[in-house]
Amino acid sequence: MTLMTGIGAAPAGSARPARKSGRRWLPYLLLLPGTLWLVVFFFGPMLTLGAASLWDPAGSLQTGYAQTLSFGNYVDAVRDAGPQLLRSFWYAAIATLIGVIIGYPLAYAIALKAGRWKYLLLVAVVAPMFTSFLVRTLAWKTILSDNGALVGLLRDIGILGADGRLLATPIAVVLGLTYNFLPFLVLPLYASLERLDRRLLEAAGDLYASPARSFVKITLPLSMPGLVAGTLLFFIPAVGDYINAELLGNPNTYMVGNVIDSAFLVRLDYPHGAALSFALMFLILIIVMVYLFRSGTDEVV
Amino acid sequence: MRNRSQPPLSPEAAALLSFTRSSLSRRTLMRGALASGALAVSGSALVACGTKGAAQTEDTCVSEDLSGTEKTLTVSNWPQYIDVDEKDESKRPSLIAFEQKSGIAVSYTEDINDNNEFFGKVQNQLTACQPTDRDVIVLTDWMTARMIRLGWFQKLDTAKMPNFQKNLLPSLKGRPFDKNTEYAVPWQSGLAGLAFNGNVAKEIRTVDELLTRPDLKGKVTALTEMRDTMGLILLSNGHDPSNFTKAQFDDAINKLQKAVDAGQIRRFTGNDYAPELAKGDIAACIGWSGDIIQLGLEDEKIQFVAPDAGVMLFSDNSSIPNKASHKANAEQFLDYYYDPAVAAELAAYVNYICPVAGAKEAMEKIDPDLAANPLIFPDDALLGKAKVFKALTEAEEREYESAFQKVIGA
Structure with a gap:
């Protein structure tokens, strides 16, 4: 806003009021596409979904749904999908943890140690995103196949039993989640580590801080905004994901996304599907708020 | 221009942040109230109405045929x-x-x-x-x-x-x-029946074998098409898929649930069982005749089985x-x-x-x-074994599909 008024004020002396008043509309004009986008693709769908979540569950596609403000839909939906809901948060949390363990050293190495390999490594992190999500997940089916090399190796060295497998297990689902969302964690982390002022680390060394201590006291706190943003960008889509559970899992590893998918496409139970979607959204929102509050960062990257 | 340590925040973000810091000024409160008021008004307009039925008739939806002019x-x-x-x-x-x-x-x-x-x-x-x-x-x-x-x-x-x-x-x-x-x-x-990969499993003859044989544990898939999977299980129980009762359906669902709980069934699939059956990740499955014939042309150990109890057409x-x-x-x-x-x-x-x-x-x-x-080109013997799933009303469809979806994990 200060910028805008600054520009508007500059030619004020040259006395062309018509132009000035025209410029007052400029910011709103510039905001228009974004606002329209939000209204059409965000508020509109949210309102219709919200309305659908309160429809009379006794209705059907054929007879139509009456709006009865049935808040009971939320109770029913969350109760029926309880196991899948818990599982979603549990799997996403484990995957996020693994993601941080893999992603932090990776981002650190790229930002601080990679030298001239930096951009090549960055491309390597991003390149998988050039192919479709689905294709990448299907590739894991081949990698983890029961008769594949990886499972054969793990069986030979005794990590898996003779009849053990990876595909269609929770391990495969968590692995798929970790793999698919890792770039979202690495990129913000890289961005904040890259801006790290290395003189601070030198100063810490001069003052006889051990490397571990200067990491805990300097690097980690300064990379916090990147870590918080990265874990959120990882965790939120991971909770709602259903492709990994469907392709790499079994009936006992399905997540809440699968239930919502089935409610809308197979069971045609729109009120409960919509209620479950909203409930999931609220739960994620609460978790994110608590997380942001606890981590004490209001400036995310 | 003033130099500020922090970039200016949008009023909404500022309102939100100040809200979380619990220092609510009257002005931000007013703004928030106005914004949520606007949202509530437009929301209630939408919320107020439900939807009409989706059904159409020849009178309500008339189509025009342009074939005469457009080839x-x-x-x-x-x-x-x-x-x-x-x-x-x-x-x-x-x-x-x-x-x-x-x-x-x-x-x-x-x-x-x-x-x-x-x-x-x-x-x-x-x-x-x-x-x-x-x-x-x-x-x-x-x-x-x-x-x-x-x-x-x-x-x-x-x-x-x-x-x-x-x-x-x-x-x-x-x-x-x-x-x-x-x-x-x-x-x-087409027919929905059983299939197995002879490279990794012995021949399979019945649905009961599929759902219980220990050597197949974790290497079995069934179809997400409720009518095919449930139809075959109903047949294996000696019931008729074109004419069954709710109790008979529940029997069949329980049988399937047991197999899922025991880890016998690895996944429920659409067409995507075919590559896994060919690779041998799946030893036996419920599948469709045309897919299995095509796989069989490449590897003759992959075979389709029509159980004696019947197949689904x-x-x-x-x-x-x-x-x-x-x-x-x-x-x-x-x-x-x-x-x-x-x-x-x-x-x-x-x-x-x-x-x-x-x-x-x-x-x-x-x-x-x-x-x-x-x-x-099925002979009479095979066609005699083939059954069609009964036509369901909308309410039945939803009831049975919900029960089935619950068992298959979603």
Whole structure:
């Protein structure tokens, strides 16, 4: 806003009021596409979904749904999908943890140690995103196949039993989640580590801080905004994901996304599907708020 | 310009942040109240109304036929459901022949992968009686039944379809969901039964073996199509899928639940079981006859099994959705595929059961081996074992589908 008024004020002396008043509309004009986008693709769908979540569950596609403000839909939906809901948060949390363990050293190495390999490594992190999500997940089916090399190796060295497998297990689902969302964690982390002022680390060394201590006291706190943003960008889509559970899992590893998918496409139970979607959204929102509050960062990257 | 340590925040973000810091000024409170008020007003406008029923009738949704002036046709079908040239897979010989014969330009797309997904894709248009930009769509029995029930299809003028009238197999005439055979033209039929990969498992004969044999544990899949999987289990219990009670269905569901809980069943699948069966990740499964024949051509140890208790028979049907504007062209197209010679050409490629009488004789000229294959031209013994799942009302469909979805994990 200060910028805008600054520009508007500059030619004020040259006395062309018509132009000035025209410029007052400029910011709103510039905001228009974004606002329209939000209204059409965000508020509109949210309102219709919200309305659908309160429809009379006794209705059907054929007879139509009456709006009865049935808040009971939320109770029913969350109760029926309880196991899948818990599982979603549990799997996403484990995957996020693994993601941080893999992603932090990776981002650190790229930002601080990679030298001239930096951009090549960055491309390597991003390149998988050039192919479709689905294709990448299907590739894991081949990698983890029961008769594949990886499972054969793990069986030979005794990590898996003779009849053990990876595909269609929770391990495969968590692995798929970790793999698919890792770039979202690495990129913000890289961005904040890259801006790290290395003189601070030198100063810490001069003052006889051990490397571990200067990491805990300097690097980690300064990379916090990147870590918080990265874990959120990882965790939120991971909770709602259903492709990994469907392709790499079994009936006992399905997540809440699968239930919502089935409610809308197979069971045609729109009120409960919509209620479950909203409930999931609220739960994620609460978790994110608590997380942001606890981590004490209001400036995310 | 003032230099500020922090970039200026938008009023909304500022309001939110100051809210979390619990230092609510009167002004931000006013703003927040105004914003939520505006949201509430527009929200309640939408919330106030529900939806009307999705059903249409011939009176509420009238379609216009432009076939007289427009020699075009748009067909949506499943992948690998039409013959292609061995040298150039983008060419479809039977279709090219039709275009030359009729002068109608056909736009053929393979964009139907799943009945439910496709339903989701077209439901808004058909509910509102708007064009789907498709003249012919091919869907499985139960989905065809649902759309007929909703009044979403145009009635065919079968008088203009002599081949269809003459050559449709008698067993496919007057089916419960289309009593006068005037909405749905079977494209191909098929069987749902058992299959196994002989490289990794011994032969399997019954559904009970599939669900309980210890050496198959974790290497078994079943279909997400409720009617196929549940139909076979009902048959294995000695019940009739075309006429069963709620209690019998519950028995079958419990049997399936036990197999899922025991870890016997690895996954529930659509068409995607085929590559896994070929690789041997799956040792045995519930599958579709045409897929298994195609896999068997590459590896003869992969076999289809029709259990003695019975198999499930399904058809995929072509229909003309409301507001499709080339009905006469579509009728000409569908009738063309009921010419036995054309039907044999198609069946020789897709390997499903051919719904056209006389195609077997025509097939003998193309490929005698395929003409003798009971899974393409079934004999009476096999057809006697084949059952069709009973037609469900909307309420039954939802009840059974919900129970089934719960067992398969979603």
